[in-house]
Amino acid sequence: MRIVGLTGGIASGKSTVSNLFKSNGVPVVDADVVARDALKKGSGGWKKVVAAFGDEILLENGEVNRPMLGQIVFSDPDKRQFLNRLLAPHISSGIFWEVVKLWLKGYKIIVLDVPLLFEAKMDKFTKPIIVVWVDPETQKKRLMGRDKSSEEDAGNRINAQMPLDMKRDKADIVIDNTGSLDDLNEQFQKVLIEVSKPLTWTQFWLSRNGALIILASLTSGVVLCIKALS
Ligand SMILES: CC(C)(COP(=O)(O)OP(=O)(O)OC[C@H]1O[C@@H](n2cnc3c(N)ncnc32)[C@H](O)[C@@H]1O)[C@@H](O)C(=O)NCCC(=O)NCCS
Numbered sequence: 001m002r003i004v005g006l007t008g009g010i011a012s013g014k015s016t017v018s019n020l021f022k023s024n025g026v027p028v029v030d031a032d033v034v035a036r037d038a039l040k041k042g043s044g045g046w047k048k049v050v051a052a053f054g055d056e057i058l059l060e061n062g063e064v065n066r067p068m069l070g071q072i073v074f075s076d077p078d079k080r081q082f083l084n085r086l087l088a089p090h091i092s093s094g095i096f097w098e099v100v101k102l103w104l105k106g107y108k109i110i111v112l113d114v115p116l117l118f119e120a121k122m123d124k125f126t127k128p129i130i131v132v133w134v135d136p137e138t139q140k141k142r143l144m145g146r147d148k149s150s151e152e153d154a155g156n157r158i159n160a161q162m163p164l165d166m167k168r169d170k171a172d173i174v175i176d177n178t179g180s181l182d183d184l185n186e187q188f189q190k191v192l193i194e195v196s197k198p199l200t201w202t203q204f205w206l207s208r209n210g211a212l213i214i215l216a217s218l219t220s221g222v223v224l225c226i227k228a229l230s
């Protein structure tokens, strides 16, 4: 199985690229969706976060007030690290089980869309790593436009992540999303060809079909040995 890492900065265009993968039949595990589930009312993550940050971060219906928690953690690095530590085990296990489900369905290529892929050191499990890069000015403009946020809030969120230029240096493939959606689509088509190349032998043996071949070979080997010995 090939696990492709997709990362970038906030509002650099990861979800837009994820949607292109999905519309081309490549499944995507979205870490933001997993993180949202990890913070749903009553979940293990929710209990830890409420115990740590208090009832004041809850809405009337008991769900976490995400904008309020965002305000708290994106303006205070210590609180953000604390939240990260509380949620990290829930997010990694959530991603793991999503990958297992796709493996069981027999997918050979999947994409992990993880904003904090490098920060959380999950890059070691993915190859190739795609970084969606955008110039800083466009990034802030798109973030403010999408989230209807102030320049200060947008700046805080951008600064909460590893600098995007540093991520670009660590990438196997860089998508420059500073231009139009048509430009992005053009680059994506080349990336799709690259990512869809035949699996390496290691990736093949790690896929469901590879594992089934190993299992079938082992089983027939054992049966033959038993027959030969009897
Ligand atoms: C603080 C929270 C409640 C704010 O929620 P909100 O709905 O406003 O933002 P959302 O979750 O949609 O995140 C938007 C983007 O913010 C960035 N971001 C989210 N969490 C973090 C973080 N801890 N550090 C840096 N950037 C982050 C990502 O680029 C993400 O795509 C939420 O972001 C959260 O629970 N974060 C901690 C979990 C986490 O690390 N998520 C990232 C998955 S790898």
Ligand SMILES: Nc1ncnc2c1ncn2[C@@H]1O[C@H](COP(=O)(O)OP(=O)(O)OP(=O)(O)O)[C@@H](O)[C@H]1O
Binding pocket: 008, 009, 010, 011, 012, 013, 014, 015, 016, 017, 032, 115, 142, 143, 145, 146, 177, 178, 179, 180, 181, 182, 184
């Ligand atoms: N090439 C583009 N031209 C114009 N707008 C774009 C382009 N690419 C993305 N956008 C817009 O920029 C915003 C951010 O894109 P997107 O949500 O895909 O980023 P993201 O990296 O997934 O963000 P996050 O880290 O918050 O999950 C969205 O409003 C999206 O529609």
